[in-house]
Amino acid sequence: MSTETFEFQVEARQLLQLMIHSVYSNKDVFLRELVSNASDALDKLRLAKLRDDTLDADVSDLHIELETDREARTLTVRDNGVGMSYDEVGELIGTIANSGTAQFLKELKEAQDAAGAEGLIGQFGVGFYSGFMVADEVTLVTRKAGEKQGTRWSSRGEGTYTLERVDDAPQGTSVVLHLKPADPDNQLHDYTSVWKLREIVKRYSDFITWPIRLVGEKDGEGDDGEAAEPETLNSMKALWARPRDEVSEDEYHELYKHIGHDWREPLETIQLHAEGTFEYQALLFVPSHAPHDLFRQNTRHGLQLYVKRVFIMDDCEALLPSYLRFVKGVVDAQDLSLNVSREILQQDRHIRMMQRRLTKKVLSSVKSMMTADAEKYATFWREFGAVLKEGLVTDPDNRDALLAVASFASTHEDGEAVTLKRYVERMPEGQDDIYYITGESRETVDNSPHMEAFRERGIEVLLLTDPVDEVWTDAVGEFEGKRLRSVAKGEIDLDAREDDRSEDEQKQQAEAYAGLLGWMRERLDDDVKEVRLSTRLTRSPACLVADADDLTPALENMYRAMGQEVPHSRRILELNPDHALVKGLNEAYAEREDRSELADTAELLYTLAVVAEGGRPKDPARFVRLTADRLERTL
Numbered sequence: 001m002s003t004e005t006f007e008f009q010v011e012a013r014q015l016l017q018l019m020i021h022s023v024y025s026n027k028d029v030f031l032r033e034l035v036s037n038a039s040d041a042l043d044k045l046r047l048a049k050l051r052d053d054t055l056d057a058d059v060s061d062l063h064i065e066l067e068t069d070r071e072a073r074t075l076t077v078r079d080n081g082v083g084m085s086y087d088e089v090g091e092l093i094g095t096i097a098n099s100g101t102a103q104f105l106k107e108l109k110e111a112q113d114a115a116g117a118e119g120l121i122g123q124f125g126v127g128f129y130s131g132f133m134v135a136d137e138v139t140l141v142t143r144k145a146g147e148k149q150g151t152r153w154s155s156r157g158e159g160t161y162t163l164e165r166v167d168d169a170p171q172g173t174s175v176v177l178h179l180k181p182a183d184p185d186n187q188l189h190d191y192t193s194v195w196k197l198r199e200i201v202k203r204y205s206d207f208i209t210w211p212i213r214l215v216g217e218k219d220g221e222g223d224d225g226e227a228a229e230p231e232t233l234n235s236m237k238a239l240w241a242r243p244r245d246e247v248s249e250d251e252y253h254e255l256y257k258h259i260g261h262d263w264r265e266p267l268e269t270i271q272l273h274a275e276g277t278f279e280y281q282a283l284l285f286v287p288s289h290a291p292h293d294l295f296r297q298n299t300r301h302g303l304q305l306y307v308k309r310v311f312i313m314d315d316c317e318a319l320l321p322s323y324l325r326f327v328k329g330v331v332d333a334q335d336l337s338l339n340v341s342r343e344i345l346q347q348d349r350h351i352r353m354m355q356r357r358l359t360k361k362v363l364s365s366v367k368s369m370m371t372a373d374a375e376k377y378a379t380f381w382r383e384f385g386a387v388l389k390e391g392l393v394t395d396p397d398n399r400d401a402l403l404a405v406a407s408f409a410s411t412h413e414d415g416e417a418v419t420l421k422r423y424v425e426r427m428p429e430g431q432d433d434i435y436y437i438t439g440e441s442r443e444t445v446d447n448s449p450h451m452e453a454f455r456e457r458g459i460e461v462l463l464l465t466d467p468v469d470e471v472w473t474d475a476v477g478e479f480e481g482k483r484l485r486s487v488a489k490g491e492i493d494l495d496a497r498e499d500d501r502s503e504d505e506q507k508q509q510a511e512a513y514a515g516l517l518g519w520m521r522e523r524l525d526d527d528v529k530e531v532r533l534s535t536r537l538t539r540s541p542a543c544l545v546a547d548a549d550d551l552t553p554a555l556e557n558m559y560r561a562m563g564q565e566v567p568h569s570r571r572i573l574e575l576n577p578d579h580a581l582v583k584g585l586n587e588a589y590a591e592r593e594d595r596s597e598l599a600d601t602a603e604l605l606y607t608l609a610v611v612a613e614g615g616r617p618k619d620p621a622r623f624v625r626l627t628a629d630r631l632e633r634t635l
């Protein structure tokens with residue numbers, strides 16, 4: 001058979017270099033990765049055979065084998081699972097399809113020090129390539145279930161790998177690692193040592209539901225003189241079926257790493273045993289970090305579904321609502337058909353009940369976290385709050401539970417987030433509404449002119465900077481009978497008693513400005529539906545506000561980004577009658593007949609209001625020209 005040589009894809013090469021000059025100190029984890037792949041391959045084969053019993057594959061003794069050869073210094077990880085075709089080997093092993101990994105490499109390049117790099121590696125896991133941490137040559141022989149011919153892949157981890165078709169490959173995949181010399185100072189152990197392998201399997205892979213067997217040395221001598229009888233190294237107990245007090249946190253964490261493709265510990269472990277007519281067990285994990293693709297469309301998410309201990313599918317989305325898409329875990333149902341398909345799951349009544357129950361369980365766990373461990377809750381909310389808030393819009397049934405665990409940045413807290421409940425509790429006498437501001441960033445909302453009067457009067461405002469905040473605030477509308485009100489919407493009447501101007505004075509002021517306001521309204525007709533005097537400004541000359549049921553510019557942009565047609569909505573321009581610029585403009589308006597100059601000033605005033613709230617001038621070049629022109633005259 002001819003051997004063909006191929007080059008690794010660029011990213012794959014980078015990743016390999018990283019493995020070879022490993023910045024990851026704990027090299028033992030390579031075995032976890034290979035065993036994890038083998039276990040997946042066994043799951044896949046069992047399922048394929050269930051779906052099609054004519055498939056030419058033996059599923060009578062599915063297992064994983066570790067074989068050592070001291071003399072040759074090799075360790076072989078072998079499974080009799082689903083295997084790969086010639087093309088699949090090239091695709092799956094020679095390239096990096098996972099977009100998260102590409103992102104990881106980018107960040108890795110930016111990480112300055114080795115400690116940062118290790119943290120990053122911990123985030124991603126690098127699967128098969130981690131073999132190159134301990135081996136200077138890796139050979140993989142595989143045969144796909146149902147096919148006659150196998151494939152041999154081999155590489156020294158440098159720029160290239162070879163592929164060759166082989167006739168005598170057994171079912172499944174074996175990975176032969178040609179081990180580097182042991183170097184215990186650098187945590188590179190002797191992986192032909194039986195006790196070392198026992199220890200690693202126990203630590204990282206005990207829960208794997210397939211037997212992991214240690215096959216003796218070829219010469220029949222184990223390193224502690226044991227016979228070459230296969231020994232099963234793992235207990236194979238499904239962790240989700242065991243009572244919580246019998247399982248250690250470490251065991252849960254290893255399962256999480258296996259199914260969550262994450263090398264870090266989870267933030268929270270949640271267990272549920274549902275008894276009764278429809279029995280199931282669930283073991284769910286909240287990761288400690290949000291994945292990169294949390295907000296990308298069509299990313300894979302969902303739980304693993306088992307039926308009576310048999311793995312049925314990954315990424316089962318029907319088990320949790322989309323706003324809990326970051327939750328990882330396993331659900332094992334007693335009474336589902338092994339042949340159940342995704343389509344059936346979407347419509348199944350029991351699955352819907354399960355989803356409801358699991359959702360409530362996750363939310364109640366977050367609630368407990370909030371009271372029991374404030375710091376953990378803060379991490380949770382920082383990582384996943386923006387996703388959870390989607391539920392306020394899409395899941396009215398759980399709205400109250402979601403509002404109870406939601407917290408927000410506020411003008412009254414330094415860094416600490418506040419719940420709506422707490423906000424309402426400390427609302428001063430006379431304040432009827434819950435005020436919030438939405439914007440792109442903390443800086444924009446902090447400096448927004450809309451905040452001026454609130455700040456002056458010491459009224460608490462929630463600072464909402466996630467895109468979804470625009471939507472849920474409208475959808476929710478109120479909390480405990482208090483309206484949720486945007487400081488940038490509608491008329492704001494902040495406690496009229498505090499306004500030291502008498503009614504007469506206000507009337508006079510309104511009259512004095514009537515001409516200017518009407519004229520500006522006409523000049524700015526394209527963008528503005530009303531010009532009025534403001535009660536919310538103290539320092540800025542002008543700001544834009546929307547009517548209570550108008551779309552905000554951010555929402556408009558969001559809808560446009562989603563490809564929806566939205567008419568350009570005009571807002572209300574509010575002027576600060578106490579600002580020198582506004583006063584001056586009014587005087588000039590009253591005095592001058594020729595108003596072409598004033599028209600530019602009116603336009604500038606409007607554009608300043610756009611810029612102040614973090615928006616973009618419609619015509620930036622014109623804005624700059626008009627501003628420069630006026631500045632020049634002040635020199």
Ligand SMILES: Nc1ncnc2c1ncn2[C@@H]1O[C@H](COP(=O)(O)OP(=O)(O)OP(=O)(O)O)[C@@H](O)[C@H]1O
Nearest residue numbers: 037038041083084092124125126127128129173261
């Ligand atoms: N023992 C095996 N049997 C069958 N297919 C395998 C085996 N090992 C790897 N593969 C295939 O190669 C792919 C790439 O494996 P790799 O370990 O690099 O990444 P992964 O397992 O998909 O992701 P991660 O390591 O992040 O969990 C796997 O998704 C699987 O399709």
